[in-house]
Amino acid sequence: MTGKLEQIAEVVPPSNDTTSTRRPTSIRAPDDATSTLPARPRTMQGVVGAADVWLRVFRELDRVVDIPCPVLLTGPHGSGKHTCARALHRSGAPDQPFVVVDVAASALRSGDARAHRVAIDSSPERWLELAGSGTLFVSELTRLPPSAQLVLGEALGQAFQRPDACRLIVASELSVEQLRAHPSVRQDFFYRVSVLSCAVPPLRERGDDILELAREFLHATPRPAVSVDAAPRPRTGRARPFSPAAEQLMLSYPWPGNVAELRNAVEHAAALARGRTIRPADLPNHLRALTAPPHLSLELPLEGMDLRRTLDALESRFLQEALDRTSWNKQQAARLLGLNRTTLVEMLKRKRLRRPAAQD
Known part of the structure; x- marks a missing residue:
């Protein structure tokens, strides 16, 4: 490679858990898409969340747990791409190293007490050596130098001839469409690394x-x-x-x-x-x-507005005002709003509005 690129990597040593198994050396096809999916994906062990859009990401990752193919994770900063990468690693190669190359030079994230940090030079061959048969995670594709993309791309081309090769997971804040046209992303590397692409949803x-x-x-x-003068702690x-x-x-x-x-x-x-x-x-x-909640106005602001959010905020404001005025008498509050009581109760459930404990 030409030039120097000082990077920071986080290396998670292999687990001492003797019950864990290495990723199989043989590659099997993923289950058919029409097969019944488990309620809780295998890769979600220890991961918080149950939203459908969140579960969908892990169901996709489940399909490649036993196939060491590269994965591309896209999504906004802080949405959980690192969490997804770690989850896939724990499910597929828990007894192997997990190496994070933070090409954005931001603070490393580690929830593992066994993790330690090492400074490495610009050699992607060194990254692959550190990862061994585990996982190499690159935090932002657009910041990865083209020369490093070339080396990693060649390694991917040889991966299926080496059953002990590491899995490469690459993340980006840009969408797949934006990455495909990005000037700093080599086209050959993009197509090699996007065998499976998952869009991680914003919070x-x-x-x-x-x-x-x-x-x-x-x-x-x-x-x-x-x-x-503070309130006493619960016992x-x-x-x-x-x-x-x-x-x-x-x-x-x-x-x-x-x-x-x-x-x-x-x-x-x-x-x-x-x-x-x-x-x-x-x-x-x-x-x-x-x-x-914004003030009620019949004029559209010059800068525009989020109509759905504005209407939702106004609805919440009037619901709260009617309930406060009637001391949370739902029948009277519904009458003030021109609703029947059943509709009011359903709206309170949908908006998760509950009577304050002090008024119970």
């Missing part, structure tokens, strides 16, 4: 997974010391739960920073909360500002 499309992840992050966040020692209003706020927010932003918001709230629950006021200010 905003995962529905209730947002709350499940938020609770996971909350329980993993150390609680601050309790001051004399169980468990973290404060989110209030219904805080949950609704998190579900309404679009999470442009995806999982990383959610984790940051939860840690922020856990540090500030002093009541028995985490309330909207404990979450970062920008969440409340972006999801605040």
Whole structure:
């Protein structure tokens, strides 16, 4: 290769678990697409989430667990491409190394206490050597030098002649269509690495997974010391739960920073909360500002608007106002809104609006 490219790699040593097995040396065809799929994909062991769009990614990964073919993962920053790569590795070659080449030079992510970091030079041959019969994960395809793409592409061409070759997983924030036309991506390498391509959905499309992840992050966040004026801790020692209003706020927010932003918001709230629950006021200010219901106006803003989101926010605002005005008497609130009680109850379920505990 010409020039130097200092990269950082994260190497996860082989597992000491003697019950794990190596990836089979023979390649078998994936199950037929019409076969019955399990409710929980094999690759999702230890992965949080149950949204259909999230499960769909892992069902695709399940099909190549025993086939060491390359995989292309696309999706916005922080959407979980690294999580998907690690999950596929754990299912296919748990006793082999997992090497992350962070070509974006950003902070390494590692949830494995056995992982350690090493500085490596620009030689992709060294990356392949470190990966052994495990997995080599490249975090951003468009930042991978063409010379490195050439070397890795040649290695892929020889992979089916070497049953002990590592699996290459490449990720990108661009779509498959954008990558195909990107000037920094070699066409031959693109077609070699995209044997299986999976689009990882942004967090905003995962529905209730947002709350499940938020609770996971909350329980993993150390609680601050309790001051004399703070509410007493529950005797169980468990973290404060989110209030219904805080949950609704998190579900309404679009999470442009995806999982990383959610984790940051939860840690922020856990540090500030002093009541028995985490309330909207404990979450970062920008969440409340972006999801605040707009003032009713019959004029279309010059910059345009998100009509569905605006109408949904207005609907939530009037529902909340009617319930507050009637002390959560659903029959009276429905009458104020010109609805029957059954319709009101269904709307409350859909929007996950619940009566605050203080008013029970």
